[in-house]
Amino acid sequence: MMSTKLRYGAFCGPHHALNENPTLCLQRDLELAQHLEYLGFDELWYGEHHSAGWELIASPEVMIAAAAERTTRIKLGSAVSSVPYHHPLMLAERFSQLDHMTRGRVMLGMGPGSLASDAKMMGIEVSKQRDMMDEAIDVIVRLMRGETVTAKTDWFTLDNARIQMTPYSRPSIDMIAASTISPTGARASGRNGIGMLSFGATSSGAFDALAANWGICEDIARDHGKTVDRANWRLVAPMHIAETREQARAEVKHGIEGWADYLRNVAALPIVPGGGDVIDALLDSSMAVIGTPDDAVAQIERLTAQSGGFGTLILFAHNWADWPQTKRSYEMFARYVMPKVDTLPDNRAISEDECRTARPELAGQIGAAIQARIQRHVDEKGAKNIAPQLIDALPEKQS
Known part of the structure; x- marks a missing residue:
């Protein structure tokens, strides 16, 4: 298991089917922040997308600002801000402002943009x-x-540029680069000494590349005089938890087929295994947990062994099940998975075991102490008003 306490979060793309009211879907994505904070999760990430119908959030910053007003502790980030779509100074300015508005709870995730259809609309070559x-x-x-930056590329210019407000967080806010299979994100993380977020960490290609990509991140960091820390590495994994595997399987039938069709045939992302029953494909490939808390623990152990250790597990907010069942899945994860993964000594278990072992001796001591008090009262006041069974239990009555 983990050598340090694992942190937990969720990635909200989001993924909402077309038959749902989009206004209510966005409200639900804000409610998710409140629910996760109540359960003790550490962070929530909102995505940025502009096409394909399912992933409704165009501005992670707007969602972060709204979610921050509904919460007090949980950290909120963009996963990711598609940086080719924004002038770098404008993106930095917005997140510096958010860092002040959230009192240091904002995180900036950066990536190339996952939907080719978004880039096409803006005339950006994939x-x-x-x-x-x-x-x-x-x-x-x-x-x-x-820093004050001067730079010129074929798509942006910075002329003695700086953000107006130094971030609330010092020395800076949490920043990560997105990574999947290719070394692109790992190289960006290492080159800049920032964190890394591995999407689809349980899909076959990305899972196989976990250790290699972290090795690339460390190598590139050394080449540039930077350091990186596994505590700032986040892995994304889809799970749905219920009391039994059969119940979990029944619950995800609500929306998993549509979700898989979207990723396979609309977003065209190589995440969901093809062919056959979607649930069977996800389980057979070990890409997803659709089962019990013990299954979730086993998946975390698998990711730990494959990666060599990471800092935060990010649950994929997939909406496979109906909303009440989805919230219940997060609750079961918090109640039964988080404590089991935590490798710090569980003093409750130690205490229970010690008391169980010592029970015969302690029970005898308690009984003797009670009998001594009864005997003292009888010696002083006689047996009047004392229940007969207590008198019979006194040692002199048993001799």
């Missing part, structure tokens, strides 16, 4: 998105650390 991401991240990190 082949250039990752180069644009690298160029943007390299200056955004410097801006967020309070």
